Amino acid sequence: MDIYQTVTDQVIKQMTESGADWVNPFNKGKTSLRPFNAVTQRNYRGVNILMLNFTPFASNAWAGYQQWASKGCTVKKGAKGHMVTYFKMLKKEDQEGKVSVFPMIRYSTVFNSEQVEGDYARTFDNPTDDPVEVMDLESVEAWAKGTGADIRESPESRAFYSPAGDFVHMPIKSLFRATEHSTATECYYSTLSHELVHWTGHASRLNRHKLTRFGDSDYAFEELVAELGAAFLCAELGITNSPRIDHAQYLNNWLRVLQNDKRAIFKAASLARKASELLLGRETEELKEAA
Numbered sequence: 250m251d252i253y254q255t256v257t258d259q260v261i262k263q264m265t266e267s268g269a270d271w272v273n274p275f276n277k278g279k280t281s282l283r284p285f286n287a288v289t290q291r292n293y294r295g296v297n298i299l300m301l302n303f304t305p306f307a308s309n310a311w312a313g314y315q316q317w318a319s320k321g322c323t324v325k326k327g328a329k330g331h332m333v334t335y336f337k338m339l340k341k342e343d344q345e346g347k348v349s350v351f352p353m354i355r356y357s358t359v360f361n362s363e364q365v366e367g368d369y370a371r372t373f374d375n376p377t378d379d380p381v382e383v384m385d386l387e388s389v390e391a392w393a394k395g396t397g398a399d400i401r402e403s404p405e406s407r408a409f410y411s412p413a414g415d416f417v418h419m420p421i422k423s424l425f426r427a428t429e430h431s432t433a434t435e436c437y438y439s440t441l442s443h444e445l446v447h448w449t450g451h452a453s454r455l456n457r458h459k460l461t462r463f464g465d466s467d468y469a470f471e472e473l474v475a476e477l478g479a480a481f482l483c484a485e486l487g488i489t490n491s492p493r494i495d496h497a498q499y500l501n502n503w504l505r506v507l508q509n510d511k512r513a514i515f516k517a518a519s520l521a522r523k524a525s526e527l528l529l530g531r532e533t534e535e536l537k538e539a540a
Contacts (some may be wrong), residue, residue, distance in 0.1 A: 282411035284341045287362055287373060288316040297333045301359075304331060305406045310362040310373035317360065318519035322367030330358035376477045383422035389438055389486050395527050398448050400441070408440050412458055417444040431495050439479045439495070442528075446478030447471070449524040459518060469503040473517035474524065476500050481525040 284293045284301040287310040293301060301311060311331070314324055324330075336352040336428065343349070362373040393400060399416035406420045427438045450457035457474070476499050483489045500514070 262392050278303060282310055285314070286310075286359075287312040287370075288320060293333060301331060301333070304361065306361040306363045308362045310370075311359040312362075312365075313357055313359050313514045314364045317365050317367070317370065320367065320369040322365045322370045324360050325364050325366055328360055328364035330360050333354050341361070382427060382438045385422075386434065386438060388426050388489065389488060392447065392486060392529075393441060395530070396445060396448075398445055400445075408444055410444045412451065415448075415451055416443075417448055417454075419444065428495055431489075435483070435489050436495070438486075439483050442482040442486075442488075443479040445528055446475040446521065446524045449478075449527050450474075455520075455523060457524075457528060470513060470517060473500060473502045474480045474520045475502075476513075477518050478521035478524045478528075481521055481529065483527060485525065 284298060285291060285292070293311070296382070301309070306372075311333075312320075313328070317324060334356045334360050337355050338350055339353050341349050362370045383431070399414075400419060401416055401423050402419045403425070405418070405420055406424050410417050415432060418435075419441055422437055423482055425433045425440075449455050455497045458471070
């Protein structure tokens with residue numbers, strides 16, 4: 250059985266069924282798995298989910314300056330707001346009196362409840378008795394160490410690969426929480442796998458990286474490679490019995506950036522397989538040619 254093809258097929262199937270409502274599993278036990286407006290109680294959607302989840306705050310409650318003020322709260326001095334985008338429907342009437350409606354993108358600035366003072370903001374504080382849920386998987390820990398990657402941990406709730414420093418940064422295990430579809434342990438090790446796949450793209454290894462910006466097509470494609478690689482590694486290392494729905498939801502978010510390339514998922518799967526083989530120590534002829 251070709252485990253890579255099997256996993257790819259399963260992930261694609263999940264992508265058609267699970268939507269793109271992905272949540273970040275390592276923001277200190279959030280009060281909600283999805284960012285929401287603390288005043289309107291509405292969930293943020295689309296790219297706002299990604300943008301707000303990649304922040305260092307434990308709370309997922311957000312609101313604008315005036316919205317917090319309407320609840321008797323004040324934004325702390327020096328607090329930096331975060332941008333969210335939305336569409337406003339505008340009407341335009343031509344000379345003949347015909348009215349057309351079109352969407353216009355708008356943005357606003359919101360602040361996390363942790364950046365705000367006031368009784369209402371404190372209602373979104375996280376419980377302090379949240380248990381540490383991640384279990385150490387000794388065989389996976391040994392594998393990660395054996396890759397030779399420089400893996401660093403800190404309380405900063407961001408997971409990333411630094412091309413400039415050629416190192417992987419991981420949040421400490423206690424920041425990870427279970428999602429609707431995955432245990433905290435699965436979330437931690439799949440996130441580590443994701444960042445290690447990014448690590449393989451360095452010029453000294455598979456030479457896959459380009460100069461990219463967050464949200465552009467090259468960045469999106471690299472994210473597809475990393476997340477598919479994480480799915481492959483989780484299957485190979487026994488972290489999960491089958492691809493997690495979280496993988497599919499994450500991939501759906503980035504495929505939106507690549508809507509004009511219907512084969513992007515398959516191209517990414519091919520590169521993810523090479524990255525996984527390298528991380529697993531399988532020096533094939535194909536890998537030698539790619540390096």
